[in-house]
Amino acid sequence: MRIVRTVSMLLLLCALTISSKAQSPTQNYVMSKEVLDVGGTHAITTVTYYDGLGNPVETATNGLGGTGKYAYTLQEHDALGREKQSWLPGTAQSGCSFVSPSELSSSLIAFHNDQNPYSLNRYDVLDRQISTLGAGESWHKAKKSVNQRYSSNESNSVKRYQVSGSGTLEENGYYAAKSLSMLEETDEDGKTKQTFSDLFGNKVLERRDGNNDTYYVYDTIGRLRYVLSPSYQEYSDLQKFGYEYRYDKYGRCVWKRLPGCEYQQMWYDAADxxxxxxxxxxxxxGLFVFYLYDKMKREVLMGTTTSMNASCTSALATYGELSSGLCNSGYTPLGNLGLGNEQLLRARYYDSHSFLNRQLVKNLTSKSLSAKTSGLQESYNIGSQTGIVTRNTDGDLLASVSYHDLRGLVVELMQIKPDEVFLRQSIKYSFTRKPIEVKAELTKGDMTKNVTQLYVYNPNNDKIETMTIQVGNVTRTVASYSYDDIGRLVSVNRSGNAGSVRYDYNIRNWLKKTKSDRFKQNLYYESTKENPSFNGNISRMQWQSSKDNVLRGYDFIYDGLNRLEESAYGEGADLSQSKSHYSEHVLSYSPNGSIERLQRYGKKNNGTFGLIDDLTYAYNGNQIKSISDKAGSLLYDGSFDFKDGANADVEYFYDANGALVKDLNKGISNIEYDVLGNLKCITFNNGFKTKYVYDAAGNKLRTTHESALTNTTDYIGNFVFKDGKLSKYLFDGGYCSFDNNQNPTFHYYEKDHLGSVRMVVNENGTIEQVNHYYPFGGVYGDLSYNSEYQRNKYIGKEFDHMHGLDWYDHGARMYDAAKVAWDRVDSQYNEYYPYSPYIYSMNNPINALDTDGRKVYVFARNLIENKYLNVNVIHTFVVVKTSSGKTYRFAYGPQDSGFWPMVSGHSPLVRCDYYDDESAVFSYFEKKQKTDGLKKVMEVNTPTGMTSDEFDKAVINAASEFRDNTEIKYRIIPTNSTEGNCNTSTTTLLKKAGVSDGEINRIKNQIPKFKTGFGDVKPWSDEERKEALRQK
Structure with missing residues (x-):
C-alpha cells in the first residue's frame, strides 16, 4: 500500500508543449506530446480545447487505450465559468480535431451504452459545490447524488472541550449556537458525515451517522492536544479511548499517548x-532510540542507547573515511549526545561508495561490490542513497548497495544477508524510466540461480504489455495485458494452458466481472433488487469455480457507517439454495467499531450446516479482553472457526505499546517483539515456537517453526527457500516452483476483486488449489481444495496455520480472521481516529482492504494564518508506502521546503516557492506533521486490473520522470481559489500512474479550497531552473 507528492501545472511529466497545425480554425487549444522513445517515434498526444473565456471544454488524447485511438472528454460550464457537467472519456473519431459538443455527447453516450455518462455539479450563491450527481443512468434515474450542506451548529449540539491551564482535559458545556461552521456531506445512500470547525478552521467535531462523534481538542494557540474517539462519549475514559499530545515551547510534539498504550516521548535538536x-x-x-543526520537533514544513523543527553543541540554527524565513527559506521556526532551501550540498527550512506572500504561492510561478504554496468560514474550517485547497513532481529548485520545512472535511477542493487547469501540485481530502463529488464543473480553458499524479468510496454499508452520470465534456459511470457480504448485492463493472457482472465466494468469503472476458464466472479452495486448500493459498496457478490461448478454468493447489508452487518450466503443464480450455509453476521458494534457479537455459519461436526461460531466479546477499551463461544469448536481436519480454548475473565494480554503478548484461546503463552516492535517469537503452551527475523525496516527475512521437527522459510527478494532449499520465485500473478533438480514449473493465481487467491493453476491447466472465503477472510474448512498446497490466500497474504496460529501476515501486522482483529495497534492511527486501531478494514472487508498497512494517499494541509507568510496556503502532496517497507514522499519543492523524500533518491519536482522563506515553511510543515495536524484527504484506490505493488511502482515511476525535465520554465504561483501547483501536480501524477478521471474527480472534490494570496507567475532565470533540477 504509500506516497506524498506535488507537481507544477505546466510540468506534464515529460510532456513538451509544441506548436503545430491548428486542430481547429476556430478553437483555442493547447497540444502537448509526451515522447515515449528516444527517437520520438511514439508519443502520447493530448489536445485541450478552450472556450473564449479560457475554460477547458474538450480534451482528446491517444494515451489512454492500447490501440492509439483518441479518447475524448467533454466539460461544460455555467455562465459563471463553473464546471457544470463533466463527461467520462470515450472515443468519438479517428483524429484529435475538435468535435462539436452535441456530436461529442452523442458519441460518448453510444460508447458507454448509457444515457448519462457524465456527472452534474450544483453550486450555491457563494460558489460552493452543493451536490454532485455522478455518472450513470441508474444514478440519474434514482437521483442518487452526493450532497453538501453548509450551516452552523445548533445550541446544545456540540460539546465544548477545552485544555485547562495545567494541560488537562475539561468539558465546559456546549458551544454557543452558530459559533461553529458545519459541513454536512451525504452520500448516494443517505449516509452522512458532519464536520464542525471553529473560527480558525480547526476541526472540532466529526459526526457520522447522526451520533458517532469524534472530538478534536486544541489549546489556546491551536495545537491539537486531545482526540476523543466515539466510544469516549459512552465511557468517558481518556486512557482507553482518547489520544493525547504535548508540546515543547517550539511547538514540537514531545509526548503522546494512544488509547490503551503507555506514553511515547520525543526529543529534538535545535534544528528540529x-x-x-x-x-x-x-x-x-531502559532503552532510547537515537537518530543522526547529515547536513542535508538526511538520516544517517539510527540505533539504541541506554543513556542520552536531552539538552544536546545538534543531531548532525559528519562522515570521515579514516574515522571509525559511532558504531564503526564512519559517522561522528557533532553534538554531545551522551550515548551509552549504543547499538547500531541502521546506517545510511549517500552520494558515493567510499563506505565500501569500511570494515563494517567488508566483514559481511567476500563478494565484489563493484558495479558490473559499464559507463557508470560516481558523480551520478550524488544526492542518492548508495548503501544501507541494518541489524536484523537476530543481531546480524545486513547490507544493501545501489548504483545509479545519469538519470538517478538504480541500475544495480546488491543485497548481503547472513548465511552467505548475496543477491545482485541489474536493471535496465525504458526512455520513460520504466524497467524493461531486471536480472537477479542469487548466490547462497554453493548454489547460484539466475532469473530475468523482461517487460514490454504498449507503444501507445506506455502501460505494461507483456511480462516475460527467464529461468535458466526456460522462458515464459507469464502475462500479456490488453486494454480497452479508455485504458481499462480488459484481459490478461498467461502461458501454456493457464488461459486468460477477462475483466468487465460498469459505467463508473468499478469492476463488475472477472472471468477465466476456471473462475468467474460477478459484483453487483446498484443493480440488486433488495438493498441496492449506490455509494460504491458491493451489495451482492457471486463466484464460481470449475472444480465443482457451483455458483455461490453473498448478499451484503451495511449500517449507517458503512460497516458490514449481514453477509447472507446462498447458491444458485438468485442465491436461494443452501441459504446461510456460510453466512457471517455482525450483530453489534461498539461506537469505535469493535465487534461485540458475531455469528458465523458453516459445516458442523455432525456434517450438517448451522451455527459454528456464536461469539460474544468483552473489551478493555479497544483491546479484546475475552471471547466466549456458545457454539463450541469444530474438530474435523482443516476446519475454520474460533477455537475457544479458555474460559477466563482475561484471555488476551497486551504490552505497553498495545501489542498482543498472550492468547489463552490459542494456547499462546508469550509473544516477544524486537526493540522496533517487529515479531520475534511466539511460544505456545506445549513448548512449540514460531520465530521470526526482520530487518530494521520491518521486512520479514525468515520464519522458523519449531516442534518435534523444525522447518525454516527464508525470504530473499522474490526468492523463497524452504529448509535451505530454493522453493519458489515469486512474480506478480503467480510463482515459479523448483523441483530437486532445480527445474522450474510455473503456477498462476486466479484472484478475486480483493486480490485473494481463489485458485492456483499450473501452466498445464491443472487445478492445484481452490479457496473459498468468508467475508472477513476465513477459509471454508470443508470446501476448499488442497488448502495447504501454497499459503498465499486472503488478500494474497501468507496464511500461517502451523501450531493452530491461523494468522494472515500483512507485513505491518498480523490479522486473525477468526476473531476479526489485528494483533497490534495501527501505525497509521492518526488517519483513523474514529475507529479502534485493532479493527480490520474499517469493518468493510468487501470493499476496503488493508494489504499491508501501506497505501497511496493524497494529503492536504491547511496553513492557516501563517505568521511567516501572512497568507492562507493549501498544500497537497502524495505519499506512497510500498510493500517493501519503504516510504516515498513526493512534494512540490526540494528537501528544504514542504516534505522531502525519505529514501532511495527519488526527488521532488522543483523547489517550493513560498515567497523567499522556504526554511520557515519547512519548519512549519515539520511541526504540523509531528503534531498530527497533517490530514489525509483521500486514499487513492488502486486502478482496476493493477495490483497494489504495480500501482506503487507506477506512481514512483511517474514521479521520477519529473526530475530531469529540462522544459521547466516557470515557477507558477497560483492566485485562484481552487487549484495550485500542488493540486494540479498531484492529479497529473496520479493520472500518469493509471488513475481514472472519475477517481481523480473524487479526490479533487475532497481537497480543501482556500485562497493562496500568492502573486503573479514569475519566470525562472536559467540559474534558478538549473538549481531546481539539481535539487534532491
Whole structure:
C-alpha cells in the first residue's frame, strides 16, 4: 500500500508543449506530446480545447487505450465559468480535431451504452459545490447524488472541550449556537458525515451517522492536544479511548499517548531534527532510540542507547573515511549526545561508495561490490542513497548497495544477508524510466540461480504489455495485458494452458466481472433488487469455480457507517439454495467499531450446516479482553472457526505499546517483539515456537517453526527457500516452483476483486488449489481444495496455520480472521481516529482492504494564518508506502521546503516557492506533521486490473520522470481559489500512474479550497531552473 507528492501545472511529466497545425480554425487549444522513445517515434498526444473565456471544454488524447485511438472528454460550464457537467472519456473519431459538443455527447453516450455518462455539479450563491450527481443512468434515474450542506451548529449540539491551564482535559458545556461552521456531506445512500470547525478552521467535531462523534481538542494557540474517539462519549475514559499530545515551547510534539498504550516521548535538536525517541516497551528495557543526520537533514544513523543527553543541540554527524565513527559506521556526532551501550540498527550512506572500504561492510561478504554496468560514474550517485547497513532481529548485520545512472535511477542493487547469501540485481530502463529488464543473480553458499524479468510496454499508452520470465534456459511470457480504448485492463493472457482472465466494468469503472476458464466472479452495486448500493459498496457478490461448478454468493447489508452487518450466503443464480450455509453476521458494534457479537455459519461436526461460531466479546477499551463461544469448536481436519480454548475473565494480554503478548484461546503463552516492535517469537503452551527475523525496516527475512521437527522459510527478494532449499520465485500473478533438480514449473493465481487467491493453476491447466472465503477472510474448512498446497490466500497474504496460529501476515501486522482483529495497534492511527486501531478494514472487508498497512494517499494541509507568510496556503502532496517497507514522499519543492523524500533518491519536482522563506515553511510543515495536524484527504484506490505493488511502482515511476525535465520554465504561483501547483501536480501524477478521471474527480472534490494570496507567475532565470533540477 504509500506516497506524498506535488507537481507544477505546466510540468506534464515529460510532456513538451509544441506548436503545430491548428486542430481547429476556430478553437483555442493547447497540444502537448509526451515522447515515449528516444527517437520520438511514439508519443502520447493530448489536445485541450478552450472556450473564449479560457475554460477547458474538450480534451482528446491517444494515451489512454492500447490501440492509439483518441479518447475524448467533454466539460461544460455555467455562465459563471463553473464546471457544470463533466463527461467520462470515450472515443468519438479517428483524429484529435475538435468535435462539436452535441456530436461529442452523442458519441460518448453510444460508447458507454448509457444515457448519462457524465456527472452534474450544483453550486450555491457563494460558489460552493452543493451536490454532485455522478455518472450513470441508474444514478440519474434514482437521483442518487452526493450532497453538501453548509450551516452552523445548533445550541446544545456540540460539546465544548477545552485544555485547562495545567494541560488537562475539561468539558465546559456546549458551544454557543452558530459559533461553529458545519459541513454536512451525504452520500448516494443517505449516509452522512458532519464536520464542525471553529473560527480558525480547526476541526472540532466529526459526526457520522447522526451520533458517532469524534472530538478534536486544541489549546489556546491551536495545537491539537486531545482526540476523543466515539466510544469516549459512552465511557468517558481518556486512557482507553482518547489520544493525547504535548508540546515543547517550539511547538514540537514531545509526548503522546494512544488509547490503551503507555506514553511515547520525543526529543529534538535545535534544528528540529528528531534526536531521541522512546516508547513504553523501550522505557521498560531502559532503552532510547537515537537518530543522526547529515547536513542535508538526511538520516544517517539510527540505533539504541541506554543513556542520552536531552539538552544536546545538534543531531548532525559528519562522515570521515579514516574515522571509525559511532558504531564503526564512519559517522561522528557533532553534538554531545551522551550515548551509552549504543547499538547500531541502521546506517545510511549517500552520494558515493567510499563506505565500501569500511570494515563494517567488508566483514559481511567476500563478494565484489563493484558495479558490473559499464559507463557508470560516481558523480551520478550524488544526492542518492548508495548503501544501507541494518541489524536484523537476530543481531546480524545486513547490507544493501545501489548504483545509479545519469538519470538517478538504480541500475544495480546488491543485497548481503547472513548465511552467505548475496543477491545482485541489474536493471535496465525504458526512455520513460520504466524497467524493461531486471536480472537477479542469487548466490547462497554453493548454489547460484539466475532469473530475468523482461517487460514490454504498449507503444501507445506506455502501460505494461507483456511480462516475460527467464529461468535458466526456460522462458515464459507469464502475462500479456490488453486494454480497452479508455485504458481499462480488459484481459490478461498467461502461458501454456493457464488461459486468460477477462475483466468487465460498469459505467463508473468499478469492476463488475472477472472471468477465466476456471473462475468467474460477478459484483453487483446498484443493480440488486433488495438493498441496492449506490455509494460504491458491493451489495451482492457471486463466484464460481470449475472444480465443482457451483455458483455461490453473498448478499451484503451495511449500517449507517458503512460497516458490514449481514453477509447472507446462498447458491444458485438468485442465491436461494443452501441459504446461510456460510453466512457471517455482525450483530453489534461498539461506537469505535469493535465487534461485540458475531455469528458465523458453516459445516458442523455432525456434517450438517448451522451455527459454528456464536461469539460474544468483552473489551478493555479497544483491546479484546475475552471471547466466549456458545457454539463450541469444530474438530474435523482443516476446519475454520474460533477455537475457544479458555474460559477466563482475561484471555488476551497486551504490552505497553498495545501489542498482543498472550492468547489463552490459542494456547499462546508469550509473544516477544524486537526493540522496533517487529515479531520475534511466539511460544505456545506445549513448548512449540514460531520465530521470526526482520530487518530494521520491518521486512520479514525468515520464519522458523519449531516442534518435534523444525522447518525454516527464508525470504530473499522474490526468492523463497524452504529448509535451505530454493522453493519458489515469486512474480506478480503467480510463482515459479523448483523441483530437486532445480527445474522450474510455473503456477498462476486466479484472484478475486480483493486480490485473494481463489485458485492456483499450473501452466498445464491443472487445478492445484481452490479457496473459498468468508467475508472477513476465513477459509471454508470443508470446501476448499488442497488448502495447504501454497499459503498465499486472503488478500494474497501468507496464511500461517502451523501450531493452530491461523494468522494472515500483512507485513505491518498480523490479522486473525477468526476473531476479526489485528494483533497490534495501527501505525497509521492518526488517519483513523474514529475507529479502534485493532479493527480490520474499517469493518468493510468487501470493499476496503488493508494489504499491508501501506497505501497511496493524497494529503492536504491547511496553513492557516501563517505568521511567516501572512497568507492562507493549501498544500497537497502524495505519499506512497510500498510493500517493501519503504516510504516515498513526493512534494512540490526540494528537501528544504514542504516534505522531502525519505529514501532511495527519488526527488521532488522543483523547489517550493513560498515567497523567499522556504526554511520557515519547512519548519512549519515539520511541526504540523509531528503534531498530527497533517490530514489525509483521500486514499487513492488502486486502478482496476493493477495490483497494489504495480500501482506503487507506477506512481514512483511517474514521479521520477519529473526530475530531469529540462522544459521547466516557470515557477507558477497560483492566485485562484481552487487549484495550485500542488493540486494540479498531484492529479497529473496520479493520472500518469493509471488513475481514472472519475477517481481523480473524487479526490479533487475532497481537497480543501482556500485562497493562496500568492502573486503573479514569475519566470525562472536559467540559474534558478538549473538549481531546481539539481535539487534532491
Amino acid at each position: 531534527n528528531l534526536m531521541f525517541s522512546q516508547d513504553g516497551e523501550q522505557r521498560k528495557k
